[in-house]
Amino acid sequence: MVSLRYPFLFSQSPKPPINGRPNVHSRSFSASAVACSVAAAGAAYAISQNPANPFLQNALNFLVSNFCNYSSPSWGSLSLAPDPSPITDPRTGVSFPSVLGDSRRLLGIGLRKKSVLGLKKIDVYAFGVYADDGDIKKVLGEKYGNISVSELKEKNKELFDDLMESDICMTVRLQIVYGRLSIRSVRSAFEESVGTRLQKFGGADNKELLQRFTSQFKDEYKIPRGSIIDLSREQGNVIRTTIDGNVVGSIQSKLLCRSILDLYIGDDPFDRQAKEDIRQNLASLVQK
Ligand SMILES: CCCCCCCCCCCC(=O)O
Known part of the structure; x- marks a missing residue:
């Protein structure tokens, strides 16, 4: 095909x-x-x-x-060059580069909506999920490279679990579209979403890790519309966080890496269509 x-x-x-x-x-x-x-x-x-x-x-x-x-x-x-033009999300008009750094390929983009005070859902940010091309081929190509497309589709969950559990370099880029976001609301949104994942994968005793992560988002930072937050998994399961290109912290924790990625490509992702796009693009890279 x-x-x-x-x-x-x-x-x-x-x-x-x-x-x-x-x-x-x-x-x-x-x-x-x-x-x-x-x-x-x-x-x-x-x-x-x-x-x-x-x-x-x-x-x-x-x-x-x-x-x-x-x-x-x-x-x-x-x-053998991939299409270098950026991908634009039609719902928000936000663009994502097709490649980050030298080799992190854009696998899919999505939209995070959130309801405020139980009211109508607002568009908070558009996100792009990237993974290192060479790492994918090396780590996942060996296991999934020679199986058929339909077999690979059946192994969908296993493929995503392997991607999340591995040491493949990845970035999730968040581009803020909501114009009135305070850094405090960013912290508490992470507390809630990453907090539930830390509990799910690591049990109750991860408050200190969560606090270390959320405290990176300091009161003095401003997050206007258009701000970019990159959450990057670097080699050795280090999560590096940048805001508009400035590194605000790095934390080495496999559990934290897994918990953050789970928000976007786990069992209950923020945007299901985005996960499906990611699956298809991942499959075509794995099977090349
Ligand atoms: C008014 C809604 C505030 C929501 C702020 C979300 C900002 C980034 C949080 C990232 C993690 C998540 O999406 O839960």
Whole structure:
């Protein structure tokens, strides 16, 4: 099955036709036009089935701009580069880079909603989940690389558990969309969400760990709309927290890493569709 999620690019300079008759390259060019139309139609169909999925939309844009440029088609020399354009969440307009650092690939984006005082749910932040490409292939590729797509789908829970339990470098990027967020509400939201996960995976006795984590969000920090909080799992199960690119703390704890990731890719994630997108993109990286 062709995956449109991370389309790869084959590039080669076109050769002009000889004596006005199509040569091999122009034949492959015509073939490329047909292939492009078929692929674009397929992508358009996929989008019509899931119009809110920005990954599909992005894949179609990528396909059209890279493969369907008939005036200067590019074919041939293999350059295995993922689509570098950012992915925009259609619900909030927030964009996420496709790659963070050198090798953390965006696997999916989602939206965290929260009800305030039992009232209507508000959009608090959009999030993107990234994982290191090389780590995924090394750690998960060995176990899941050679099984069929349907078998992999059945092993969905195991795959996510392995991802969360492993030492694969990952980042969850939160981009604040709610305009009136206080740092105190950030602390208490983490207390509640991470706190319940720490209890679930580690038992009741993790108050000190939770306090160490939440105290990173100091009163003097401001979190206006557009602020970016990165929660990164670095090698050795270290969670490094940054706010707008500034490191506010690092804590070494496998339990804390697992508890934070569980909010986004665990059994009861904040955004189920995001988890499904992540599953599909993860599967295509694992099986490459
Ligand atoms: C008014 C709602 C306040 C919610 C603030 C959430 C800010 C970040 C918290 C991250 C963890 C979580 O989503 O629970």
